Amino acid sequence: MPTTLFSAPARLWPAYATALPRAFAEAGLSVRLLTEAPDPAAVDYIIYAPGGPLADFRPYTGAKAVLSLWAGVERIVSNPTLTQPLARMVDPALTEGMVEWVTGHVLRTHLGIDAHLAGQDGIWRNHITPPLARERGVTVLGLGELGTACAAMLAHLNFRVTGWSRSPKALPGIRCLSGPDGLAQALARAEILVLLLPNTPETENILNAETLAQMPKGAVILNPGRGSLIDDAALLAALDTGQIAQATLDVFRVEPLPADHPYWGHPKVTVTPHIAAETRPASAARVIAENIRRSEAGEPLLYRVDRRRGY
Known part of the structure:
Protein backbone atom coordinates (compact mmCIF):
# COMPACT_ATOMS: atom_id res chain seq x y z
CA MET A 1 0.00 0.00 0.00
CA PRO A 2 1.78 3.20 -1.13
CA THR A 3 1.98 6.03 1.38
CA THR A 4 1.01 9.38 -0.14
CA LEU A 5 1.56 12.78 1.46
CA PHE A 6 -0.78 15.65 0.62
CA SER A 7 1.34 18.81 0.94
CA ALA A 8 -0.60 21.85 -0.24
CA PRO A 9 -2.29 24.89 1.31
CA ALA A 10 -4.63 23.79 4.11
CA ARG A 11 -7.62 25.42 2.41
CA LEU A 12 -7.41 22.81 -0.37
CA TRP A 13 -7.54 19.77 1.89
CA PRO A 14 -11.33 19.53 2.56
CA ALA A 15 -12.10 19.14 -1.15
CA TYR A 16 -9.24 16.71 -1.80
CA ALA A 17 -9.97 14.71 1.36
CA THR A 18 -13.08 13.51 -0.45
CA ALA A 19 -11.90 13.59 -4.07
CA LEU A 20 -8.63 11.67 -3.68
CA PRO A 21 -9.98 8.55 -1.89
CA ARG A 22 -12.78 8.37 -4.43
CA ALA A 23 -10.31 8.60 -7.32
CA PHE A 24 -8.01 6.01 -5.75
CA ALA A 25 -10.94 3.61 -5.38
CA GLU A 26 -11.98 4.15 -9.01
CA ALA A 27 -8.41 3.34 -10.08
CA GLY A 28 -8.34 0.18 -7.98
CA LEU A 29 -5.68 1.60 -5.64
CA SER A 30 -5.29 1.08 -1.93
CA VAL A 31 -3.46 4.17 -0.69
CA ARG A 32 -2.48 5.45 2.73
CA LEU A 33 -3.16 9.19 2.49
CA LEU A 34 -1.49 11.52 4.99
CA THR A 35 -1.36 15.27 5.58
CA GLU A 36 1.69 14.89 7.85
CA ALA A 37 4.56 12.43 7.55
CA PRO A 38 6.04 11.27 10.86
CA ASP A 39 8.62 9.35 8.82
CA PRO A 40 9.40 11.22 5.57
CA ALA A 41 11.52 8.33 4.30
CA ALA A 42 8.41 6.12 4.26
CA VAL A 43 6.50 8.39 1.87
CA ASP A 44 6.08 6.95 -1.65
CA TYR A 45 4.37 9.90 -3.37
CA ILE A 46 3.99 13.60 -2.62
CA ILE A 47 0.95 15.51 -3.89
CA TYR A 48 2.18 19.08 -3.99
CA ALA A 49 1.00 22.65 -4.49
CA PRO A 50 2.92 25.85 -3.71
CA GLY A 51 2.04 27.54 -0.45
CA GLY A 52 1.97 24.33 1.56
CA PRO A 53 4.36 23.32 4.34
CA LEU A 54 6.88 21.43 2.21
CA ALA A 55 9.98 23.21 0.89
CA ASP A 56 12.77 20.69 1.58
CA PHE A 57 12.41 17.41 -0.30
CA ARG A 58 15.66 15.84 0.96
CA PRO A 59 14.12 13.81 3.81
CA TYR A 60 11.77 12.06 1.37
CA THR A 61 14.37 9.58 0.24
CA GLY A 62 11.85 6.91 -0.76
CA ALA A 63 9.52 9.14 -2.75
CA LYS A 64 8.97 7.83 -6.26
CA ALA A 65 7.41 11.03 -7.60
CA VAL A 66 6.19 14.51 -6.73
CA LEU A 67 2.76 15.08 -8.32
CA SER A 68 1.92 18.74 -8.79
CA LEU A 69 -1.63 20.05 -8.54
CA TRP A 70 -0.61 23.02 -10.71
CA ALA A 71 -0.08 23.09 -14.45
CA GLY A 72 2.75 25.57 -13.95
CA VAL A 73 5.76 24.23 -12.07
CA GLU A 74 8.01 27.31 -12.01
CA ARG A 75 7.72 27.57 -8.21
CA ILE A 76 9.07 24.07 -7.67
CA VAL A 77 11.17 23.02 -10.66
CA SER A 78 14.19 25.07 -9.59
CA ASN A 79 14.11 23.84 -5.98
CA PRO A 80 17.62 22.38 -5.47
CA THR A 81 16.36 19.82 -2.93
CA LEU A 82 13.97 18.28 -5.43
CA THR A 83 15.62 15.20 -6.93
CA GLN A 84 12.50 13.07 -7.32
CA PRO A 85 10.63 12.84 -10.67
CA LEU A 86 8.14 15.69 -11.00
CA ALA A 87 4.83 15.48 -12.88
CA ARG A 88 2.77 18.57 -13.66
CA MET A 89 -1.01 18.72 -13.72
CA VAL A 90 -2.65 18.27 -17.10
CA ASP A 91 -6.32 18.03 -16.25
CA THR A 272 -9.45 39.02 -13.82
CA PRO A 273 -8.22 37.35 -10.60
CA HIS A 274 -6.36 34.26 -11.90
CA ILE A 275 -9.56 32.40 -12.72
CA ALA A 276 -8.92 31.29 -16.30
CA ALA A 277 -8.00 27.70 -15.46
CA GLU A 278 -8.61 26.59 -11.92
CA THR A 279 -7.63 23.06 -10.91
CA ARG A 280 -10.83 21.20 -10.04
CA PRO A 281 -10.35 18.62 -7.29
CA ALA A 282 -12.58 15.86 -8.67
CA SER A 283 -10.88 15.68 -12.06
CA ALA A 284 -7.39 16.54 -10.78
CA ALA A 285 -7.63 13.69 -8.26
CA ARG A 286 -8.19 11.25 -11.13
CA VAL A 287 -5.00 12.49 -12.82
CA ILE A 288 -3.09 11.98 -9.55
CA ALA A 289 -4.56 8.50 -9.10
CA GLU A 290 -3.67 7.48 -12.64
CA ASN A 291 -0.06 8.55 -12.18
CA ILE A 292 0.24 6.59 -8.94
CA ARG A 293 -1.31 3.57 -10.65
CA ARG A 294 1.13 3.88 -13.53
CA SER A 295 4.12 4.24 -11.25
CA GLU A 296 3.11 1.23 -9.16
CA ALA A 297 2.68 -0.79 -12.38
CA GLY A 298 6.13 0.21 -13.63
CA GLU A 299 4.72 2.44 -16.38
CA PRO A 300 6.12 5.92 -17.18
CA LEU A 301 4.55 8.91 -15.46
CA LEU A 302 2.19 11.11 -17.42
CA TYR A 303 3.23 14.75 -17.86
CA ARG A 304 6.70 14.30 -16.40
CA VAL A 305 8.57 17.60 -16.30
CA ASP A 306 11.72 18.04 -18.34
CA ARG A 307 13.98 19.88 -15.89
CA ARG A 308 16.14 21.30 -18.66
CA ARG A 309 13.18 22.98 -20.35
CA GLY A 310 11.43 23.90 -17.12
CA TYR A 311 8.07 22.30 -17.94
Missing part, protein backbone atom coordinates in the same frame (compact mmCIF):
# COMPACT_ATOMS: atom_id res chain seq x y z
CA PRO A 92 -9.09 17.84 -18.88
CA ALA A 93 -11.30 20.08 -16.72
CA LEU A 94 -8.50 22.63 -16.37
CA THR A 95 -8.14 22.63 -20.16
CA GLU A 96 -11.89 23.08 -20.60
CA GLY A 97 -11.87 26.04 -18.22
CA MET A 98 -9.01 27.68 -20.11
CA VAL A 99 -10.73 27.15 -23.46
CA GLU A 100 -13.91 28.73 -22.10
CA TRP A 101 -12.08 31.78 -20.68
CA VAL A 102 -10.05 32.35 -23.85
CA THR A 103 -13.01 31.83 -26.19
CA GLY A 104 -15.22 34.11 -24.13
CA HIS A 105 -12.73 36.96 -24.09
CA VAL A 106 -11.79 36.57 -27.75
CA LEU A 107 -15.49 36.80 -28.67
CA ARG A 108 -15.96 39.73 -26.27
CA THR A 109 -13.17 41.56 -28.08
CA HIS A 110 -14.16 40.44 -31.57
CA LEU A 111 -17.80 41.52 -31.18
CA GLY A 112 -17.00 44.81 -29.42
CA ILE A 113 -19.14 43.89 -26.43
CA ASP A 114 -17.42 46.33 -24.06
CA ALA A 115 -18.56 49.31 -26.12
CA HIS A 116 -22.18 48.21 -25.90
CA LEU A 117 -21.95 47.53 -22.16
CA ALA A 118 -20.51 51.00 -21.58
CA GLY A 119 -23.00 52.72 -23.85
CA GLN A 120 -26.32 52.01 -22.11
CA ASP A 121 -27.32 55.67 -22.31
CA GLY A 122 -30.16 55.75 -24.82
CA ILE A 123 -27.96 56.36 -27.85
CA TRP A 124 -28.38 53.90 -30.75
CA ARG A 125 -24.84 53.05 -31.86
CA ASN A 126 -24.96 50.76 -34.87
CA HIS A 127 -22.41 52.44 -37.12
CA ILE A 128 -19.71 49.80 -36.59
CA THR A 129 -20.19 46.24 -37.77
CA PRO A 130 -17.59 43.74 -36.52
CA PRO A 131 -15.85 41.60 -39.12
CA LEU A 132 -16.68 37.94 -39.38
CA ALA A 133 -14.42 35.56 -37.49
CA ARG A 134 -12.82 34.39 -40.74
CA GLU A 135 -11.68 37.98 -41.28
CA ARG A 136 -10.02 38.30 -37.85
CA GLY A 137 -6.48 37.15 -37.09
CA VAL A 138 -5.89 35.54 -33.70
CA THR A 139 -2.43 34.40 -32.62
CA VAL A 140 -1.80 31.95 -29.79
CA LEU A 141 1.72 31.99 -28.35
CA GLY A 142 2.34 28.57 -26.84
CA LEU A 143 1.06 25.32 -28.32
CA GLY A 144 1.18 23.00 -25.34
CA GLU A 145 -1.93 21.24 -24.04
CA LEU A 146 -3.75 24.49 -23.23
CA GLY A 147 -2.61 26.50 -26.24
CA THR A 148 -3.43 23.71 -28.68
CA ALA A 149 -6.92 23.27 -27.23
CA CYS A 150 -7.64 27.02 -27.36
CA ALA A 151 -6.27 27.37 -30.89
CA ALA A 152 -8.39 24.45 -32.07
CA MET A 153 -11.57 25.95 -30.62
CA LEU A 154 -10.89 29.35 -32.17
CA ALA A 155 -10.18 27.73 -35.53
CA HIS A 156 -13.46 25.82 -35.19
CA LEU A 157 -15.19 29.21 -34.83
CA ASN A 158 -13.56 30.25 -38.15
CA PHE A 159 -10.98 32.68 -36.77
CA ARG A 160 -7.75 32.89 -38.78
CA VAL A 161 -5.58 31.26 -36.15
CA THR A 162 -1.79 31.39 -36.07
CA GLY A 163 0.06 29.43 -33.43
CA TRP A 164 3.65 29.92 -32.33
CA SER A 165 5.85 27.62 -30.30
CA ARG A 166 9.55 27.42 -29.64
CA SER A 167 9.75 24.01 -31.34
CA PRO A 168 7.96 23.22 -34.64
CA LYS A 169 4.38 21.94 -34.45
CA ALA A 170 1.81 20.93 -37.04
CA LEU A 171 -1.88 21.31 -36.17
CA PRO A 172 -4.85 20.99 -38.56
CA GLY A 173 -6.49 24.27 -39.49
CA ILE A 174 -3.83 26.38 -37.75
CA ARG A 175 -0.86 28.16 -39.28
CA CYS A 176 2.01 26.99 -37.06
CA LEU A 177 5.23 28.98 -36.76
CA SER A 178 8.30 28.62 -34.58
CA GLY A 179 11.63 30.26 -33.79
CA PRO A 180 12.53 33.97 -33.71
CA ASP A 181 11.52 34.65 -37.33
CA GLY A 182 8.27 32.80 -36.79
CA LEU A 183 7.53 34.89 -33.70
CA ALA A 184 7.76 38.12 -35.69
CA GLN A 185 5.38 36.69 -38.32
CA ALA A 186 2.96 35.44 -35.66
CA LEU A 187 2.86 38.82 -33.93
CA ALA A 188 2.31 40.63 -37.22
CA ARG A 189 -0.90 38.59 -37.69
CA ALA A 190 -2.14 39.12 -34.13
CA GLU A 191 -5.18 41.35 -34.12
CA ILE A 192 -5.93 39.42 -30.94
CA LEU A 193 -3.00 37.82 -29.10
CA VAL A 194 -3.42 35.00 -26.56
CA LEU A 195 -0.44 34.22 -24.30
CA LEU A 196 -0.19 30.60 -23.15
CA LEU A 197 3.54 30.04 -22.86
CA PRO A 198 5.25 28.50 -19.81
CA ASN A 199 7.35 30.60 -17.48
CA THR A 200 10.98 29.98 -18.46
CA PRO A 201 14.05 32.20 -18.85
CA GLU A 202 13.45 32.15 -22.63
CA THR A 203 9.84 33.35 -22.36
CA GLU A 204 10.25 36.02 -19.67
CA ASN A 205 9.24 39.43 -21.09
CA ILE A 206 8.56 37.89 -24.50
CA LEU A 207 6.13 40.78 -24.88
CA ASN A 208 8.32 43.86 -24.59
CA ALA A 209 8.65 47.21 -26.35
CA GLU A 210 10.19 45.59 -29.43
CA THR A 211 7.69 42.76 -29.84
CA LEU A 212 4.68 44.93 -29.00
CA ALA A 213 5.71 47.21 -31.86
CA GLN A 214 5.58 44.22 -34.23
CA MET A 215 1.84 43.77 -33.64
CA PRO A 216 -0.84 45.53 -35.70
CA LYS A 217 -1.72 48.93 -34.30
CA GLY A 218 -4.84 48.62 -32.15
CA ALA A 219 -4.30 44.93 -31.33
CA VAL A 220 -5.71 43.33 -28.19
CA ILE A 221 -3.81 41.14 -25.72
CA LEU A 222 -5.23 38.34 -23.56
CA ASN A 223 -2.88 36.85 -20.95
CA PRO A 224 -4.16 33.81 -19.04
CA GLY A 225 -0.68 32.22 -19.15
CA ARG A 226 2.01 33.69 -16.89
CA GLY A 227 2.54 37.21 -15.56
CA SER A 228 6.24 37.06 -16.37
CA LEU A 229 5.53 36.88 -20.13
CA ILE A 230 4.84 40.63 -20.24
CA ASP A 231 7.08 43.62 -19.57
CA ASP A 232 4.45 45.57 -17.63
CA ALA A 233 5.98 49.00 -18.22
CA ALA A 234 6.22 48.34 -21.96
CA LEU A 235 2.58 47.20 -22.13
CA LEU A 236 1.35 50.26 -20.24
CA ALA A 237 3.29 52.51 -22.61
CA ALA A 238 1.86 50.71 -25.65
CA LEU A 239 -1.66 51.09 -24.25
CA ASP A 240 -1.10 54.81 -23.69
CA THR A 241 0.09 55.37 -27.27
CA GLY A 242 -2.71 53.30 -28.80
CA GLN A 243 -0.35 50.68 -30.24
CA ILE A 244 -2.30 48.22 -28.10
CA ALA A 245 -6.01 48.96 -27.81
CA GLN A 246 -6.88 46.79 -24.83
CA ALA A 247 -5.48 44.08 -22.55
CA THR A 248 -7.30 41.50 -20.47
CA LEU A 249 -4.93 40.04 -17.89
CA ASP A 250 -5.56 37.07 -15.61
CA VAL A 251 -2.04 36.46 -14.28
CA PHE A 252 0.55 38.76 -12.74
CA ARG A 253 4.08 38.77 -11.35
CA VAL A 254 2.68 39.43 -7.87
CA GLU A 255 -0.65 37.91 -6.87
CA PRO A 256 -3.03 39.10 -5.64
CA LEU A 257 -2.32 42.11 -7.83
CA PRO A 258 -1.45 44.99 -5.44
CA ALA A 259 -4.26 47.52 -5.04
CA ASP A 260 -2.02 50.36 -6.21
CA HIS A 261 -0.87 48.65 -9.41
CA PRO A 262 -1.46 50.80 -12.53
CA TYR A 263 -3.38 47.99 -14.21
CA TRP A 264 -6.31 48.40 -11.82
CA GLY A 265 -7.11 51.95 -12.83
CA HIS A 266 -6.12 51.85 -16.48
CA PRO A 267 -9.15 52.41 -18.76
CA LYS A 268 -7.82 49.95 -21.35
CA VAL A 269 -7.08 47.08 -18.97
CA THR A 270 -9.41 44.40 -17.62
CA VAL A 271 -8.09 42.48 -14.62
Whole structure:
Protein backbone atom coordinates (compact mmCIF):
# COMPACT_ATOMS: atom_id res chain seq x y z
CA MET A 1 0.00 0.00 0.00
CA PRO A 2 1.78 3.20 -1.13
CA THR A 3 1.98 6.03 1.38
CA THR A 4 1.01 9.38 -0.14
CA LEU A 5 1.56 12.78 1.46
CA PHE A 6 -0.78 15.65 0.62
CA SER A 7 1.34 18.81 0.94
CA ALA A 8 -0.60 21.85 -0.24
CA PRO A 9 -2.29 24.89 1.31
CA ALA A 10 -4.63 23.79 4.11
CA ARG A 11 -7.62 25.42 2.41
CA LEU A 12 -7.41 22.81 -0.37
CA TRP A 13 -7.54 19.77 1.89
CA PRO A 14 -11.33 19.53 2.56
CA ALA A 15 -12.10 19.14 -1.15
CA TYR A 16 -9.24 16.71 -1.80
CA ALA A 17 -9.97 14.71 1.36
CA THR A 18 -13.08 13.51 -0.45
CA ALA A 19 -11.90 13.59 -4.07
CA LEU A 20 -8.63 11.67 -3.68
CA PRO A 21 -9.98 8.55 -1.89
CA ARG A 22 -12.78 8.37 -4.43
CA ALA A 23 -10.31 8.60 -7.32
CA PHE A 24 -8.01 6.01 -5.75
CA ALA A 25 -10.94 3.61 -5.38
CA GLU A 26 -11.98 4.15 -9.01
CA ALA A 27 -8.41 3.34 -10.08
CA GLY A 28 -8.34 0.18 -7.98
CA LEU A 29 -5.68 1.60 -5.64
CA SER A 30 -5.29 1.08 -1.93
CA VAL A 31 -3.46 4.17 -0.69
CA ARG A 32 -2.48 5.45 2.73
CA LEU A 33 -3.16 9.19 2.49
CA LEU A 34 -1.49 11.52 4.99
CA THR A 35 -1.36 15.27 5.58
CA GLU A 36 1.69 14.89 7.85
CA ALA A 37 4.56 12.43 7.55
CA PRO A 38 6.04 11.27 10.86
CA ASP A 39 8.62 9.35 8.82
CA PRO A 40 9.40 11.22 5.57
CA ALA A 41 11.52 8.33 4.30
CA ALA A 42 8.41 6.12 4.26
CA VAL A 43 6.50 8.39 1.87
CA ASP A 44 6.08 6.95 -1.65
CA TYR A 45 4.37 9.90 -3.37
CA ILE A 46 3.99 13.60 -2.62
CA ILE A 47 0.95 15.51 -3.89
CA TYR A 48 2.18 19.08 -3.99
CA ALA A 49 1.00 22.65 -4.49
CA PRO A 50 2.92 25.85 -3.71
CA GLY A 51 2.04 27.54 -0.45
CA GLY A 52 1.97 24.33 1.56
CA PRO A 53 4.36 23.32 4.34
CA LEU A 54 6.88 21.43 2.21
CA ALA A 55 9.98 23.21 0.89
CA ASP A 56 12.77 20.69 1.58
CA PHE A 57 12.41 17.41 -0.30
CA ARG A 58 15.66 15.84 0.96
CA PRO A 59 14.12 13.81 3.81
CA TYR A 60 11.77 12.06 1.37
CA THR A 61 14.37 9.58 0.24
CA GLY A 62 11.85 6.91 -0.76
CA ALA A 63 9.52 9.14 -2.75
CA LYS A 64 8.97 7.83 -6.26
CA ALA A 65 7.41 11.03 -7.60
CA VAL A 66 6.19 14.51 -6.73
CA LEU A 67 2.76 15.08 -8.32
CA SER A 68 1.92 18.74 -8.79
CA LEU A 69 -1.63 20.05 -8.54
CA TRP A 70 -0.61 23.02 -10.71
CA ALA A 71 -0.08 23.09 -14.45
CA GLY A 72 2.75 25.57 -13.95
CA VAL A 73 5.76 24.23 -12.07
CA GLU A 74 8.01 27.31 -12.01
CA ARG A 75 7.72 27.57 -8.21
CA ILE A 76 9.07 24.07 -7.67
CA VAL A 77 11.17 23.02 -10.66
CA SER A 78 14.19 25.07 -9.59
CA ASN A 79 14.11 23.84 -5.98
CA PRO A 80 17.62 22.38 -5.47
CA THR A 81 16.36 19.82 -2.93
CA LEU A 82 13.97 18.28 -5.43
CA THR A 83 15.62 15.20 -6.93
CA GLN A 84 12.50 13.07 -7.32
CA PRO A 85 10.63 12.84 -10.67
CA LEU A 86 8.14 15.69 -11.00
CA ALA A 87 4.83 15.48 -12.88
CA ARG A 88 2.77 18.57 -13.66
CA MET A 89 -1.01 18.72 -13.72
CA VAL A 90 -2.65 18.27 -17.10
CA ASP A 91 -6.32 18.03 -16.25
CA PRO A 92 -9.09 17.84 -18.88
CA ALA A 93 -11.30 20.08 -16.72
CA LEU A 94 -8.50 22.63 -16.37
CA THR A 95 -8.14 22.63 -20.16
CA GLU A 96 -11.89 23.08 -20.60
CA GLY A 97 -11.87 26.04 -18.22
CA MET A 98 -9.01 27.68 -20.11
CA VAL A 99 -10.73 27.15 -23.46
CA GLU A 100 -13.91 28.73 -22.10
CA TRP A 101 -12.08 31.78 -20.68
CA VAL A 102 -10.05 32.35 -23.85
CA THR A 103 -13.01 31.83 -26.19
CA GLY A 104 -15.22 34.11 -24.13
CA HIS A 105 -12.73 36.96 -24.09
CA VAL A 106 -11.79 36.57 -27.75
CA LEU A 107 -15.49 36.80 -28.67
CA ARG A 108 -15.96 39.73 -26.27
CA THR A 109 -13.17 41.56 -28.08
CA HIS A 110 -14.16 40.44 -31.57
CA LEU A 111 -17.80 41.52 -31.18
CA GLY A 112 -17.00 44.81 -29.42
CA ILE A 113 -19.14 43.89 -26.43
CA ASP A 114 -17.42 46.33 -24.06
CA ALA A 115 -18.56 49.31 -26.12
CA HIS A 116 -22.18 48.21 -25.90
CA LEU A 117 -21.95 47.53 -22.16
CA ALA A 118 -20.51 51.00 -21.58
CA GLY A 119 -23.00 52.72 -23.85
CA GLN A 120 -26.32 52.01 -22.11
CA ASP A 121 -27.32 55.67 -22.31
CA GLY A 122 -30.16 55.75 -24.82
CA ILE A 123 -27.96 56.36 -27.85
CA TRP A 124 -28.38 53.90 -30.75
CA ARG A 125 -24.84 53.05 -31.86
CA ASN A 126 -24.96 50.76 -34.87
CA HIS A 127 -22.41 52.44 -37.12
CA ILE A 128 -19.71 49.80 -36.59
CA THR A 129 -20.19 46.24 -37.77
CA PRO A 130 -17.59 43.74 -36.52
CA PRO A 131 -15.85 41.60 -39.12
CA LEU A 132 -16.68 37.94 -39.38
CA ALA A 133 -14.42 35.56 -37.49
CA ARG A 134 -12.82 34.39 -40.74
CA GLU A 135 -11.68 37.98 -41.28
CA ARG A 136 -10.02 38.30 -37.85
CA GLY A 137 -6.48 37.15 -37.09
CA VAL A 138 -5.89 35.54 -33.70
CA THR A 139 -2.43 34.40 -32.62
CA VAL A 140 -1.80 31.95 -29.79
CA LEU A 141 1.72 31.99 -28.35
CA GLY A 142 2.34 28.57 -26.84
CA LEU A 143 1.06 25.32 -28.32
CA GLY A 144 1.18 23.00 -25.34
CA GLU A 145 -1.93 21.24 -24.04
CA LEU A 146 -3.75 24.49 -23.23
CA GLY A 147 -2.61 26.50 -26.24
CA THR A 148 -3.43 23.71 -28.68
CA ALA A 149 -6.92 23.27 -27.23
CA CYS A 150 -7.64 27.02 -27.36
CA ALA A 151 -6.27 27.37 -30.89
CA ALA A 152 -8.39 24.45 -32.07
CA MET A 153 -11.57 25.95 -30.62
CA LEU A 154 -10.89 29.35 -32.17
CA ALA A 155 -10.18 27.73 -35.53
CA HIS A 156 -13.46 25.82 -35.19
CA LEU A 157 -15.19 29.21 -34.83
CA ASN A 158 -13.56 30.25 -38.15
CA PHE A 159 -10.98 32.68 -36.77
CA ARG A 160 -7.75 32.89 -38.78
CA VAL A 161 -5.58 31.26 -36.15
CA THR A 162 -1.79 31.39 -36.07
CA GLY A 163 0.06 29.43 -33.43
CA TRP A 164 3.65 29.92 -32.33
CA SER A 165 5.85 27.62 -30.30
CA ARG A 166 9.55 27.42 -29.64
CA SER A 167 9.75 24.01 -31.34
CA PRO A 168 7.96 23.22 -34.64
CA LYS A 169 4.38 21.94 -34.45
CA ALA A 170 1.81 20.93 -37.04
CA LEU A 171 -1.88 21.31 -36.17
CA PRO A 172 -4.85 20.99 -38.56
CA GLY A 173 -6.49 24.27 -39.49
CA ILE A 174 -3.83 26.38 -37.75
CA ARG A 175 -0.86 28.16 -39.28
CA CYS A 176 2.01 26.99 -37.06
CA LEU A 177 5.23 28.98 -36.76
CA SER A 178 8.30 28.62 -34.58
CA GLY A 179 11.63 30.26 -33.79
CA PRO A 180 12.53 33.97 -33.71
CA ASP A 181 11.52 34.65 -37.33
CA GLY A 182 8.27 32.80 -36.79
CA LEU A 183 7.53 34.89 -33.70
CA ALA A 184 7.76 38.12 -35.69
CA GLN A 185 5.38 36.69 -38.32
CA ALA A 186 2.96 35.44 -35.66
CA LEU A 187 2.86 38.82 -33.93
CA ALA A 188 2.31 40.63 -37.22
CA ARG A 189 -0.90 38.59 -37.69
CA ALA A 190 -2.14 39.12 -34.13
CA GLU A 191 -5.18 41.35 -34.12
CA ILE A 192 -5.93 39.42 -30.94
CA LEU A 193 -3.00 37.82 -29.10
CA VAL A 194 -3.42 35.00 -26.56
CA LEU A 195 -0.44 34.22 -24.30
CA LEU A 196 -0.19 30.60 -23.15
CA LEU A 197 3.54 30.04 -22.86
CA PRO A 198 5.25 28.50 -19.81
CA ASN A 199 7.35 30.60 -17.48
CA THR A 200 10.98 29.98 -18.46
CA PRO A 201 14.05 32.20 -18.85
CA GLU A 202 13.45 32.15 -22.63
CA THR A 203 9.84 33.35 -22.36
CA GLU A 204 10.25 36.02 -19.67
CA ASN A 205 9.24 39.43 -21.09
CA ILE A 206 8.56 37.89 -24.50
CA LEU A 207 6.13 40.78 -24.88
CA ASN A 208 8.32 43.86 -24.59
CA ALA A 209 8.65 47.21 -26.35
CA GLU A 210 10.19 45.59 -29.43
CA THR A 211 7.69 42.76 -29.84
CA LEU A 212 4.68 44.93 -29.00
CA ALA A 213 5.71 47.21 -31.86
CA GLN A 214 5.58 44.22 -34.23
CA MET A 215 1.84 43.77 -33.64
CA PRO A 216 -0.84 45.53 -35.70
CA LYS A 217 -1.72 48.93 -34.30
CA GLY A 218 -4.84 48.62 -32.15
CA ALA A 219 -4.30 44.93 -31.33
CA VAL A 220 -5.71 43.33 -28.19
CA ILE A 221 -3.81 41.14 -25.72
CA LEU A 222 -5.23 38.34 -23.56
CA ASN A 223 -2.88 36.85 -20.95
CA PRO A 224 -4.16 33.81 -19.04
CA GLY A 225 -0.68 32.22 -19.15
CA ARG A 226 2.01 33.69 -16.89
CA GLY A 227 2.54 37.21 -15.56
CA SER A 228 6.24 37.06 -16.37
CA LEU A 229 5.53 36.88 -20.13
CA ILE A 230 4.84 40.63 -20.24
CA ASP A 231 7.08 43.62 -19.57
CA ASP A 232 4.45 45.57 -17.63
CA ALA A 233 5.98 49.00 -18.22
CA ALA A 234 6.22 48.34 -21.96
CA LEU A 235 2.58 47.20 -22.13
CA LEU A 236 1.35 50.26 -20.24
CA ALA A 237 3.29 52.51 -22.61
CA ALA A 238 1.86 50.71 -25.65
CA LEU A 239 -1.66 51.09 -24.25
CA ASP A 240 -1.10 54.81 -23.69
CA THR A 241 0.09 55.37 -27.27
CA GLY A 242 -2.71 53.30 -28.80
CA GLN A 243 -0.35 50.68 -30.24
CA ILE A 244 -2.30 48.22 -28.10
CA ALA A 245 -6.01 48.96 -27.81
CA GLN A 246 -6.88 46.79 -24.83
CA ALA A 247 -5.48 44.08 -22.55
CA THR A 248 -7.30 41.50 -20.47
CA LEU A 249 -4.93 40.04 -17.89
CA ASP A 250 -5.56 37.07 -15.61
CA VAL A 251 -2.04 36.46 -14.28
CA PHE A 252 0.55 38.76 -12.74
CA ARG A 253 4.08 38.77 -11.35
CA VAL A 254 2.68 39.43 -7.87
CA GLU A 255 -0.65 37.91 -6.87
CA PRO A 256 -3.03 39.10 -5.64
CA LEU A 257 -2.32 42.11 -7.83
CA PRO A 258 -1.45 44.99 -5.44
CA ALA A 259 -4.26 47.52 -5.04
CA ASP A 260 -2.02 50.36 -6.21
CA HIS A 261 -0.87 48.65 -9.41
CA PRO A 262 -1.46 50.80 -12.53
CA TYR A 263 -3.38 47.99 -14.21
CA TRP A 264 -6.31 48.40 -11.82
CA GLY A 265 -7.11 51.95 -12.83
CA HIS A 266 -6.12 51.85 -16.48
CA PRO A 267 -9.15 52.41 -18.76
CA LYS A 268 -7.82 49.95 -21.35
CA VAL A 269 -7.08 47.08 -18.97
CA THR A 270 -9.41 44.40 -17.62
CA VAL A 271 -8.09 42.48 -14.62
CA THR A 272 -9.45 39.02 -13.82
CA PRO A 273 -8.22 37.35 -10.60
CA HIS A 274 -6.36 34.26 -11.90
CA ILE A 275 -9.56 32.40 -12.72
CA ALA A 276 -8.92 31.29 -16.30
CA ALA A 277 -8.00 27.70 -15.46
CA GLU A 278 -8.61 26.59 -11.92
CA THR A 279 -7.63 23.06 -10.91
CA ARG A 280 -10.83 21.20 -10.04
CA PRO A 281 -10.35 18.62 -7.29
CA ALA A 282 -12.58 15.86 -8.67
CA SER A 283 -10.88 15.68 -12.06
CA ALA A 284 -7.39 16.54 -10.78
CA ALA A 285 -7.63 13.69 -8.26
CA ARG A 286 -8.19 11.25 -11.13
CA VAL A 287 -5.00 12.49 -12.82
CA ILE A 288 -3.09 11.98 -9.55
CA ALA A 289 -4.56 8.50 -9.10
CA GLU A 290 -3.67 7.48 -12.64
CA ASN A 291 -0.06 8.55 -12.18
CA ILE A 292 0.24 6.59 -8.94
CA ARG A 293 -1.31 3.57 -10.65
CA ARG A 294 1.13 3.88 -13.53
CA SER A 295 4.12 4.24 -11.25
CA GLU A 296 3.11 1.23 -9.16
CA ALA A 297 2.68 -0.79 -12.38
CA GLY A 298 6.13 0.21 -13.63
CA GLU A 299 4.72 2.44 -16.38
CA PRO A 300 6.12 5.92 -17.18
CA LEU A 301 4.55 8.91 -15.46
CA LEU A 302 2.19 11.11 -17.42
CA TYR A 303 3.23 14.75 -17.86
CA ARG A 304 6.70 14.30 -16.40
CA VAL A 305 8.57 17.60 -16.30
CA ASP A 306 11.72 18.04 -18.34
CA ARG A 307 13.98 19.88 -15.89
CA ARG A 308 16.14 21.30 -18.66
CA ARG A 309 13.18 22.98 -20.35
CA GLY A 310 11.43 23.90 -17.12
CA TYR A 311 8.07 22.30 -17.94
